[in-house]
Amino acid sequence: MTTYTDGWGNDWTAASTDAVAGLQKTVLNYLGMSVETGDSLKDTFGLDPAMPMAHVLKGYFGKFFAAEKMEAMAVGALADAERVAAEGSVTPQEARHIAALAAWIRGDMEGAIAAWEAILLDHPLDVMATKLVQYCQFYLGDGTAMRNSLARVMFAWNETLPGYGFILGSYAFALEESGVYDKAEVTGRRSVEINPADAWGAHATAHVLEMQCRSAEGEAFLSALEPHWGKIHNFKHHAQWHRALFMLDLGRYQDCLAHYDAKVWTDIAGDYLDISNGVALLWRLQEEGVDVGNRWRVLADMSAARTEEHKLAFADAHFMAALLNAGDREKAETMRTSMERYSHKQETQSRITREVGLAIADAFLAIDAGKPGDAVDKLYPVREKVRLLGGSHAQRDFFDRLLVRAALSAGRHTEARHVLSERLENRPGSRWNWSRLANLEASESNAAAAAQAQARADALMAA
Numbered sequence: 001m002t003t004y005t006d007g008w009g010n011d012w013t014a015a016s017t018d019a020v021a022g023l024q025k026t027v028l029n030y031l032g033m034s035v036e037t038g039d040s041l042k043d044t045f046g047l048d049p050a051m052p053m054a055h056v057l058k059g060y061f062g063k064f065f066a067a068e069k070m071e072a073m074a075v076g077a078l079a080d081a082e083r084v085a086a087e088g089s090v091t092p093q094e095a096r097h098i099a100a101l102a103a104w105i106r107g108d109m110e111g112a113i114a115a116w117e118a119i120l121l122d123h124p125l126d127v128m129a130t131k132l133v134q135y136c137q138f139y140l141g142d143g144t145a146m147r148n149s150l151a152r153v154m155f156a157w158n159e160t161l162p163g164y165g166f167i168l169g170s171y172a173f174a175l176e177e178s179g180v181y182d183k184a185e186v187t188g189r190r191s192v193e194i195n196p197a198d199a200w201g202a203h204a205t206a207h208v209l210e211m212q213c214r215s216a217e218g219e220a221f222l223s224a225l226e227p228h229w230g231k232i233h234n235f236k237h238h239a240q241w242h243r244a245l246f247m248l249d250l251g252r253y254q255d256c257l258a259h260y261d262a263k264v265w266t267d268i269a270g271d272y273l274d275i276s277n278g279v280a281l282l283w284r285l286q287e288e289g290v291d292v293g294n295r296w297r298v299l300a301d302m303s304a305a306r307t308e309e310h311k312l313a314f315a316d317a318h319f320m321a322a323l324l325n326a327g328d329r330e331k332a333e334t335m336r337t338s339m340e341r342y343s344h345k346q347e348t349q350s351r352i353t354r355e356v357g358l359a360i361a362d363a364f365l366a367i368d369a370g371k372p373g374d375a376v377d378k379l380y381p382v383r384e385k386v387r388l389l390g391g392s393h394a395q396r397d398f399f400d401r402l403l404v405r406a407a408l409s410a411g412r413h414t415e416a417r418h419v420l421s422e423r424l425e426n427r428p429g430s431r432w433n434w435s436r437l438a439n440l441e442a443s444e445s446n447a448a449a450a451a452q453a454q455a456r457a458d459a460l461m462a463a
């Protein structure tokens, strides 16, 4: 079959130049996290039902859901890609994409990353390979690898290329997750300047503001961009989750709860990211003493349907938290058994479950059983491994707060002091950190130190 060239110089096996244009539009919609992504892929199939890369893309999209119900779509797309490859000829670039999809479906994220990185050596402007390395490194918790992978292809990019701003947004996020905040902010803001509807670039910038505790600025920044998110798929809930975090940081609990109902947990289809947003926000609100009513129920019901999927250890940790906070202890214990079984498999996520996922599940179970000291025993030894779960620093802060809360509840003042010391060194502008230090000092009858820490917290709330 003939190949046609896309706007980045990649040659794809296809029936026509229009089909490759359809593929490019689909990739751009994916980069823009548009609700029209699926339709543009359908249109591409309409132009060429046998296009190898369109089948691969369909498989990738199936995998992004990290859900059993979408796994069949990915497996079917891989079979179709392999079939069209066997019937005709594919380029080495396409063959590597097919191999990467196969590895990902086998649960071998490292193998998939190796295939995409091999593609990038020859084709640094292969956008899907670039984004997929970032996605999988994200769920391996390797921010430095995310940054370096993007950095290795930046030489090939310039602003005349389609989607350049989206690549800047991706790079900004990788910079932020590896702690290069100044460059991340400049890069993220540039992506939003190029396209105010670039929710990923906005999100990357919001992460910098979150990590630097610039909460009021962060809330205003996202709020100003929200009108541009009309066509963004459920990722907009996650962007709104960040706004909610800023409100929480500012002590605006009732605003935060109202925002949860109106913008975070609304129009929910049950994607793992939605559930993660919900769990992590309700837990934080509850930990601050806010009554969240029966809001856990729907999260637990959605999680209960997915206790044996084990697509991402990150998602499993949130499902477990949802079940226990809604009082579904029995289902949580069944899930723990299933996680244990899964941890013996030879998959990337089973290794992560073994190394850290089970400890987190045990910590949630211990807290639910009224034994916060046992939770500290589970969490403290793995504190440097929690990163392996993936997710962002902001998302994993949930597990860090969980450890502090458990240590304070159990009277484990030594561990609480050490973790709070670490947190205050890294984020001295965090109101929550000062507030919990005040709690610790009060528990140890250090009235002056408690008052001093509380004054720091109060000053940050007023800022």
Ligand SMILES: [Fe+2]
Residues within 6 Å of the ligand: 203, 207, 238, 242, 392, 394
């Ligand atoms: Fe985020």
